[in-house]
Amino acid sequence: MNIMDDLSYLRKETLVRKMREIHTDIIVETVRDMCISANLNLALDMEQAIRRAAETEDGKLGKQILGQLIENMDIAKEDGIPICQDTGMAVFFVNVGQDLHITGMSLTDAINEGVRRGYTEGYLRKSVVADPLIRENTKDNTPAIIHYDIVPGDKLTITIAPKGFGSENMSRVFMLKPSDGEEGVKAAVLQAVKDAGPNACPPMVVGVGLGGDFELAAKLAKKALTRATDSHSDKEHIARIERELLEMVNSTGIGPGGLGGRTTALAVNIETYATHIAGMPLAVNMCCHVNRHVTREI
Amino acid sequence: MDSKTVINVPFERAQVEKLKSGDYVYLTGTLYSARDAAHKRLYDSIVNAESGMTMGGEAGNKTTFSGKELYEEGILPLDITDNIFYYLGPTPAKEGQVIGSAGPTTSSRMDKYTPLLLSKGLVGMIGKGKRSQAVIDAIVEHKAVYFAAVGGAGALLSKCIKKSEVIAYDDLGTEAIRKMEVEDFPVIVVIDSEGNNLYETAVEDYNSSK
Structure with a gap:
C-alpha cells in the first residue's frame, strides 16, 4: 500500500464518522410492526371518511354496505383480525436522507426481512408468487416493491402501502x-x-x-x-x-x-x-x- | 333488514329459482372455498380426464363425466354437485380462531373455469364483482345463482364461519379448498337463475330515483 492510498482512507473514515448511523435491526423491527399495524387498523382519515359517508349515503343497499364496513373495522380492531383477507403486496416509498449511514445488512434486505416477519408473525396472508407464470407462492409475502428517493437530511422515512x-x-x-x-x-x-x-x-x-x-x-x-x-x-x-x-x-x-x-x-x-x-x-x-x-x- | 331470510345450504335445485336478483339473504350450512389456483386445478383435471388423456399424456377415448362421477372416479377431490363455491383465500387463523380474515375475492378471474363447473353441477358461487356474458349464460342454462358478499369485510365475515377444514389441494396454502360450516353468512343475490344482474339494475334504479 502506498502512502496516498493510506491518506485517502483516513479522510473517508473521518467523513463517515460524522454521519448519523442507523442499524438495520431497527429498520427490520419497524417494518415488521408497520406491516401488522397497517393491516389491522385503517388510517384515521379513511375510517372517518367511511363513517361520514354512512351518514349521508342515500342508496338503500349502499347504506347497508357502509354499515357492514364500519362493523368490519370495529371487529378488526377489537379482535386483531386483518380488515381484509387480501393483506396485499407490500409496497414501500422510502426516503433516504443523503447524510444517513445505514449499517448492518442492505436496506432492501432489511425491508424484506421486516415484511417476512410482519406477514408471518402477524398472521397476514402470503399473496406473492415468485414468477408471474410459474406462480409458486414465496410463502412469506416477499419480495416487497420498494421505491427509493434520496432526500436531504439524515432521516429515514418509510411509508408502507399494502396493496390489494x-x-x-x-x-x-x-x-x-x-x-x-x-x-x-x-x-x-x-x-x-x-x-x-x-x-x-x-x-x-x-x-x-x-x-x-x-x-x-x-x-x-x-x-x-x-x-x-x-x-x-x-x-x-x-x-x-x-x-x-x-x-x-x-x-x-x-x-x-x-x-x-x-x-x-x-x-x-x-x-x-x-x-x-x-x-x-x-x-x-x-x-x-x-x-x-x-x-x-x- | 328487519325480516331476515335464512337459507340452508346446500339447497334443493328447485329453490334456486326462488332466489331473485336483489334479495338480501343469510346462508347457513356448508360452503367450499375455492379461488384462482384451485379453479385451474379442478378445470384442468376435468378437461384432461374427459379428453381421455392418460397419465402418460397419450390421447384416449373422449368421455363425459357428471360431477358425481368425477368425484367417484377420483378426478375431483369433492363432489361439486349442488354445492356452492366461496371465492376466498383467507388470512391464517391465530390460535383459538376458526379462520382469519375471510372476505370474497374478485369473481371475474374465475370466469374462464365457471361454465364447465356449472355444467358439472355446481349450483352457486359467492364472490364480488362482475361476471362475463358466458358465465351469465351458463347460470341461466344450468339454473344456478351468483351471490356477492361485501368485499373488504373480511373480519366481519370471518365471524360467520364456525368450522373450517382444508379438504383438498393443501399445497396451495391460502388457495386450498376448504369445507366450511357457516351461520347467517350475509350475501346478496346478484345474478339469479333468469340472468337478472343486480350490478346493472341497482345502479340504474338508484340513478332513476334521483
Whole structure:
C-alpha cells in the first residue's frame, strides 16, 4: 500500500464518522410492526371518511354496505383480525436522507426481512408468487416493491402501502395527447372508475398520476393513494380538478359495493410531474375502501 | 333488514329459482372455498380426464363425466354437485380462531373455469364483482345463482364461519379448498337463475330515483 492510498482512507473514515448511523435491526423491527399495524387498523382519515359517508349515503343497499364496513373495522380492531383477507403486496416509498449511514445488512434486505416477519408473525396472508407464470407462492409475502428517493437530511422515512389486487387489477395507464387537455383527463379517469365498478370494492380511493413518462405516471398514481383522503393538491388548478372529479365519480351511481349509491369514491388524489412537449401520460391507480398506509420516520 | 331470510345450504335445485336478483339473504350450512389456483386445478383435471388423456399424456377415448362421477372416479377431490363455491383465500387463523380474515375475492378471474363447473353441477358461487356474458349464460342454462358478499369485510365475515377444514389441494396454502360450516353468512343475490344482474339494475334504479 502506498502512502496516498493510506491518506485517502483516513479522510473517508473521518467523513463517515460524522454521519448519523442507523442499524438495520431497527429498520427490520419497524417494518415488521408497520406491516401488522397497517393491516389491522385503517388510517384515521379513511375510517372517518367511511363513517361520514354512512351518514349521508342515500342508496338503500349502499347504506347497508357502509354499515357492514364500519362493523368490519370495529371487529378488526377489537379482535386483531386483518380488515381484509387480501393483506396485499407490500409496497414501500422510502426516503433516504443523503447524510444517513445505514449499517448492518442492505436496506432492501432489511425491508424484506421486516415484511417476512410482519406477514408471518402477524398472521397476514402470503399473496406473492415468485414468477408471474410459474406462480409458486414465496410463502412469506416477499419480495416487497420498494421505491427509493434520496432526500436531504439524515432521516429515514418509510411509508408502507399494502396493496390489494382486486382494485389493482382495475388500474389503467392512458398515454393522452396534449390536445386532450383537462377534459381528456377527466374522461379517462371517469372511464377507469366505471370499468372498475364493483370489482374495485367501492367506495374507492382514486389515485391519479399525471405527467412524467409512462412509468413515472404509474408511480405517482400509487403515491397519490398514500395521501390523506381530506388532503388536496398544492396546485390550485389540480385541487379544483380533484374536487370536480370526485363529484363526477360520485354522480355515476355505482355506490358502495357497486350496488347503487352516492359514495363511489372517498377521494380523488392527483399527483403531477413535468412532462414532454409531445405527451400527457395519465395513470389511474384504483384502491378499495381498505386504503392502507402507514408512515414512520427513523 | 328487519325480516331476515335464512337459507340452508346446500339447497334443493328447485329453490334456486326462488332466489331473485336483489334479495338480501343469510346462508347457513356448508360452503367450499375455492379461488384462482384451485379453479385451474379442478378445470384442468376435468378437461384432461374427459379428453381421455392418460397419465402418460397419450390421447384416449373422449368421455363425459357428471360431477358425481368425477368425484367417484377420483378426478375431483369433492363432489361439486349442488354445492356452492366461496371465492376466498383467507388470512391464517391465530390460535383459538376458526379462520382469519375471510372476505370474497374478485369473481371475474374465475370466469374462464365457471361454465364447465356449472355444467358439472355446481349450483352457486359467492364472490364480488362482475361476471362475463358466458358465465351469465351458463347460470341461466344450468339454473344456478351468483351471490356477492361485501368485499373488504373480511373480519366481519370471518365471524360467520364456525368450522373450517382444508379438504383438498393443501399445497396451495391460502388457495386450498376448504369445507366450511357457516351461520347467517350475509350475501346478496346478484345474478339469479333468469340472468337478472343486480350490478346493472341497482345502479340504474338508484340513478332513476334521483
